[in-house]
Amino acid sequence: MTDQNANQDNTHDLYAVRLQKLENLCKEGRNPFQANCAQTHTSAEAVKLYKEDVADEEQPRVAVAGRIVTFRVMGKASFIKLQDRNGQIQCYVTRDELPEGEYNTYFKKLDLGDIIGVEGRLFKTKTGEITVRAESYTLVTKSLRPLPEKWAGLTDDDKIYRQRYLDLIVNKESNKRFKQRADIIKEMRKYLWERDFQEVETPVLQGVAGGAAARPFVTHFNALDCTFYMRIALELYLKRMLVGGEDRVFEIGRVFRNEGLSRRHNPEFTMLELYQAYSDFRGMMELTQGLIQHVAEKVIGSLEIQRPDGQVINLGGEWREAKYKDLIIEATGDPEWFSYDRETKLEKARDLNIEVDGELEDYEITNNVFEKIIEPTLIQPTFVTHIPKELCPLAKITKDDETTIDVFELCINGQEIAPAYSEQNDPIIQRKMFEEQVGEEQQDMDTDFLTALEHGMPPAGGMGLGIDRLVILLTGAESIRDTILFPSLKPIID
Template sequence: MSNDQMNSETLSLNEMLQIRRDKLKKLQEAGKNPFKIEKYIKTHHSKQVKDNFEKLEGSEVSLAGRIMSMRGHGKASFIDIQDEQGRIQVYVRQDAIGDDSYTDFVTYDMGDIIGVEGTVFMTNKGEQSVKASKVALLTKSLQILPEKYHGLKDPDLRYRQRYVDLIVNPDVKEAFLIRSKAIKALKEYLDERDFLEVDTPILSTIAGGATARPFITHHNTLDIDMYMRIANELYLKRLIVGGFERVYELGKMFRNEGMSIKHNPEYTAIEVYQAYADYEDIMRLTEEAVACMAQKSLGTTKINYQGTEIDLTPPWRRLSMIDAIKEFKGIDFNEIQTDEEAIKVAKENHIEITPVMNRGFVIAAMFEEFCEEHLIQPTFITHHPVEVSPLSKRNPDDPRLTNRFEAFVNTWEIANAFSELNDPIDQRERFMDQLKQRELGDDEAYMLDEDFLNAIEVGLPPTGGLGIGIDRVIMLLTNSSSIRDVILFPTMKPIKEEKNDAKEQN
């Protein structure tokens, strides 16, 4: 009988932990140190045995996994072991594995990792099981897994000890399997269309390609500050200039901003660029790619997110930003032509007025304040003002707007794309406008990147570009309420700091 099954009221946690260490010491003194074992040959996983039970019944198999439950009955015991694919019951009898082995076996604890050789059989209660002929301790667990029925529920502890979370909460592992399948499907979608996967720098002397606050680090040898990338856009466009016509990169981005259920400072995004394509081509690529991610990871393009049915099947709705404001707020910016009129409307609707505010900024602010909350089903919002789109090509019918779109699902922006600005003169002017915004205190405005300007002076062909926030898409596919549920090791405040904060509050 495992010591974990003793009444926890009579033993302190430290005492239970010490018992495990004492058991390990005895094993080591007897020359049975489990940590010296380097390899164990498995023939099957648990799911393979269960899925092929009729074929395997009566056959010898070799399994390995973690003990998740133990039920002792004198000279015979039932245990459940858990491997990568699930759990399976193992029946261990003293007369089958030998007296010495059984004496060792009954000292094993929940969480120990063992190897089992035995015969596949069906118990009298109809449970597919393995009757052990050999049991080997492969790793002694010196910690105690969360109690069976209550499990690991504290979200903070789950994120800090993801390794335990994955052991005791099977649905957590399933979410990350879906994540892997969805990302694989996305890359396959692009690979099949002749896009080339590339790598670009994570450290740079200029943080460009997005409006965001970067993380700053220092290069000791060069004695210069460098930035963790906030986007990889400008490097990927350089590759289009260099002659690659279809490229993408999936990887980590870093933004030194707030943390919330939708934001983690380190997150995963993909950027895609296609020469000789426009934002409408990229719009079709986006809806098809996201639908492909859902279909190949879930088997459907219709999902249920927190009780809301969402249909990711293409085509998605198209709606201009100005039309969205008219639809959801009843204000038509086609009839508001001057900055003065726009600022008046902004004040009437309690929009914060900044020193650089003009008609374009008001349109963007009004959309964010009054429209995003209505965008539940997949919707492309198009034609953003040029002021908030410094890398987008202008709309030929109204140069105050751009041929840009953002994709919204469940009120969240999951993608941003546009016909790329390839006019180097216009691009320099917009960078200079961004510098003015930085001088006025906007530390998220773009930095001036002279080498990028030189690249598009060499010549950037007409190009469509796209960025997708992978973590948010995975949240939708896995019905996860927090971005931390789809990032294996999310950013967490150090425990020491949290304790100090608590002391200060008291």
């Protein structure tokens, strides 16, 4: 029998034992699934109440509740630890404090994973741990399945992602990371609210998959009998808000792209997009840098992030700015790169050991060079500016170089974190740029958006920030799956 099968059999046996305990409790008139439970304080709040200069009998009384994660029985007394949203607190339960027969007949038969409430006074043990001396307890939820083994934790990646609830119970790092993720989003909102940005909500189901070049998820709207798409970007509806007179808007929301899974990509992910009238891509530089620095200081308490390899990413000071073309010339060592035809670029890219699809367009070959040999080296914050106009039809063309657009892509830790534009507000040029898109980068033309532009959109800067990637950066997560509570997985069919 393999270790895995033995573990499954053991789990099955434990499940049967717990089912029997449940049946016994019910037969004895006890409710193992209560509707509610008194909880006056969380674990952290209760610990803060303890008074060093006060006798035990005068310490505060508290009612705490949580999942049993440690259970040490010592004859007539037991120490347990309850885990709640703030952490853990120890409780001391004795036979003499509980009603006659309760301790041996019921309390000692509780299991790890059971959820209980405990009431009593605080005291400090000889080892210095603040503890609740239980005067009463209530079983509020019987756990029928055992938790992962205490010391090994939950280490199987598939189980971590499929059974995230177990991961959150037993893996402190995961629990901390998702609390930090929530704090990151909270601090983003605070930063933008303080700058008079209005938060809005735009449609998730859209008639045109616009705002980015990506393959959408397709669905059918029965009531209207037509095809709809899960949004691939937030952009075009937010720009409609600018037309409508809202000068500063943002949205934090899910977007969906029916593409590959990787360490940095999940088909469903979270974006912040914001637009500010009477600004441009340089205004977005200042805003983006300030936003990320604010979030880092508030959530992780530092502008320095240490990578697993020991290298330190410094988010402070002035961030580097480099033109896309200059980086390409530097990486290829060829000042003439942008004068070559498609076939020559294809050959030279392969000479650089870059696997390039022979069907790619000229600008796509160049972008392969950027993505594969330049972007991974951009560890310190770098604004890569003036990218080829073919890569995005929604930005202003650079005045002194008609082959590029007023755009930056912020790269940190070897990946793009946030692109930003000087937004195209000329409806004639915007229509032409949509029409001139070629290859895989082509996106559907949203004619209603063009109509909105024809009513007049003020000059504006816009920025999109991948929240999952920012969480990777700030928390040191290894994969985007470690930043998403329930990442996309192939369903298991029983």
